[in-house]
Amino acid sequence: MSKKPSKGGAPALDMTPMVDLAFLLVTFFMLTASFRMAEPVVVDPPSSIGEVALPDNHIMVTIENNGRVYFGISNSTAKRNALEAMSKKYNVAFTEKQMVEFTGLPSFGVDLKDLPAYIDAKEEQRKNFKGINKNGQAGIPIDTITPNNQLKDWIAIGGAEAIKMYNEAKQEAAGSNKEFKAEKPRYAIKCDSKTKYIYVKNVIKTFTDLKIFQFNLITSLEGGGTVIEPKK
Amino acid sequence: MAEISDSGGGGQKGGKKRAKKQSTRIDMTPMVDLAFLLLTFFVLTATFNKPKSMELTFPAPPENIIDQPPIKNGITFLLTKDDRIFYYEGEFKDVDDPVKGPKTDLKELSFSQTGANSLKKYVLDKSKAMQDQILALKKRFEAKQMADTTYKRMVREAKADKASFTYLIKTDDKATYRNVIDVVDELNYNAVGKYVVVDLIKPEYDLLIAKVGP
Numbered sequence: 001m002s003k004k005p006s007k008g009g010a011p012a013l014d015m016t017p018m019v020d021l022a023f024l025l026v027t028f029f030m031l032t033a034s035f036r037m038a039e040p041v042v043v044d045p046p047s048s049i050g051e052v053a054l055p056d057n058h059i060m061v062t063i064e065n066n067g068r069v070y071f072g073i074s075n076s077t078a079k080r081n082a083l084e085a086m087s088k089k090y091n092v093a094f095t096e097k098q099m100v101e102f103t104g105l106p107s108f109g110v111d112l113k114d115l116p117a118y119i120d121a122k123e124e125q126r127k128n129f130k131g132i133n134k135n136g137q138a139g140i141p142i143d144t145i146t147p148n149n150q151l152k153d154w155i156a157i158g159g160a161e162a163i164k165m166y167n168e169a170k171q172e173a174a175g176s177n178k179e180f181k182a183e184k185p186r187y188a189i190k191c192d193s194k195t196k197y198i199y200v201k202n203v204i205k206t207f208t209d210l211k212i213f214q215f216n217l218i219t220s221l222e223g224g225g226t227v228i229e230p231k232k
Numbered sequence: 233m234a235e236i237s238d239s240g241g242g243g244q245k246g247g248k249k250r251a252k253k254q255s256t257r258i259d260m261t262p263m264v265d266l267a268f269l270l271l272t273f274f275v276l277t278a279t280f281n282k283p284k285s286m287e288l289t290f291p292a293p294p295e296n297i298i299d300q301p302p303i304k305n306g307i308t309f310l311l312t313k314d315d316r317i318f319y320y321e322g323e324f325k326d327v328d329d330p331v332k333g334p335k336t337d338l339k340e341l342s343f344s345q346t347g348a349n350s351l352k353k354y355v356l357d358k359s360k361a362m363q364d365q366i367l368a369l370k371k372r373f374e375a376k377q378m379a380d381t382t383y384k385r386m387v388r389e390a391k392a393d394k395a396s397f398t399y400l401i402k403t404d405d406k407a408t409y410r411n412v413i414d415v416v417d418e419l420n421y422n423a424v425g426k427y428v429v430v431d432l433i434k435p436e437y438d439l440l441i442a443k444v445g446p
Contacts (some may be wrong), residue, residue: 029274050286193410216285
């Protein structure tokens with residue numbers, strides 16, 4: 001095989017289609033990307049064959065493997081209203097700026113008393129956040145004995161607000177004869193696979209006390225069946 | 233190559249009618265570099281699929297525990313530490329009973345995929361009759377011998393059949409969340425319609441402790 005000698009200069013390659021495509025893709029990904037702030041906790045959910053996609057409109061309780069509980073609402077208006085209601089109930093004041101900042105936050109796991117300081121903290125500092133009581137992100141209190149079950153209030157108030165938003169949107173759509181697409185808020189539980197079931201039980205108890213019995217348990221996909229191999 | 237060629241830059245003056253061959257090329261390499269950099273960034277950060285989830289309904293707490301009728305056709309799974317799982321069939325019996333049979337003894341299963349005592353095999357064996365029924369229905373449906381709605385209703389009825397087992401999933405404090413999900417998943421996988429996650433009762437807990445130690 002003999003190479004043809006190139007006839008002077010570099011061979012010109014028409015890059016136009018490639019560049020077109022590259023920009024098209026860039027535009028697509030830029031427009032579809034929705035930026036989220038980093039979740040305060042990373043959990044590794046167990047796998048299952050469940051194929052139900054998590055609804056956009058959800059109230060999520062995350063349980064870390066040491067039992068800490070985090071709470072989040074996807075609907076930002078409902079989230080803000082819930083914070084206002086919680087602020088009144090527990091006598092913890094929030095400034096307007098904190099309220100706005102709060103709606104942008106993903107799930108959080110602090111005592112309501114620590115929440116203003118937590119909101120004011122910079123994003124990179126939130127991971128090591130300590131708070132007034134030096135509890136840090138010790139999870140939302142779920143103590144049923146003292147009783148200091150803030151999670152219950154968050155779920156009750158947040159759930160009511162989310163349903164209110166849903167109903168308002170529905171009425172508005174009915175009033176203007178538009179197609180109604182929003183979905184009812186669902187309660188999701190995201191839990192690390194190594195979590196002791198007792199922690200999950202406590203959270204579920206909180207839900208069932210509020211007469212909420214249906215959950216979406218977040219799992220990762222798998223082929224089917226169970227995957228644990230017996231210990232030798 | 234995309235290029236903006238600038239031909240005929242010369243004037244008509246002077247009588248020289250020679251078009252200049254020189255072209256103005258724009259070097260697109262940096263732009264393309266940037267485009268691909270951005271592309272890579274967005275591709276890598278994009279989250280395409282929403283997390284998947286498993287829908288599960290928990291039972292409402294009974295008003296009065298004592299009035300609960302015993303479940304006749306029940307299979308109870310007891311989950312405990314070290315990914316161990318035990319089961320017993322039927323009602324829980326504290327002592328040997330001439331009518332109801334001998335007292336409850338826990339048998340162990342494993343979470344492994346294969347093996348004689350795997351959970352997978354156990355559930356498959358137990359739900360065989362129901363699955364055959366559903367498969368037969370499916371065959372008839374695919375042969376267009378029944379309507380879509382009828383098929384769905386029949387499948388639902390097959391799942392809710394009185395004769396089929398009701399599975400109870402009970403855990404002690406040391407079992408992990410994954411075990412619970414695995415059992416529920418296995419039941420879902422085998423199209424079992426009736427299962428519920430409930431609390432342990434004291435005698436069951438004692439029996440479990442006797443098996444695995446505190």
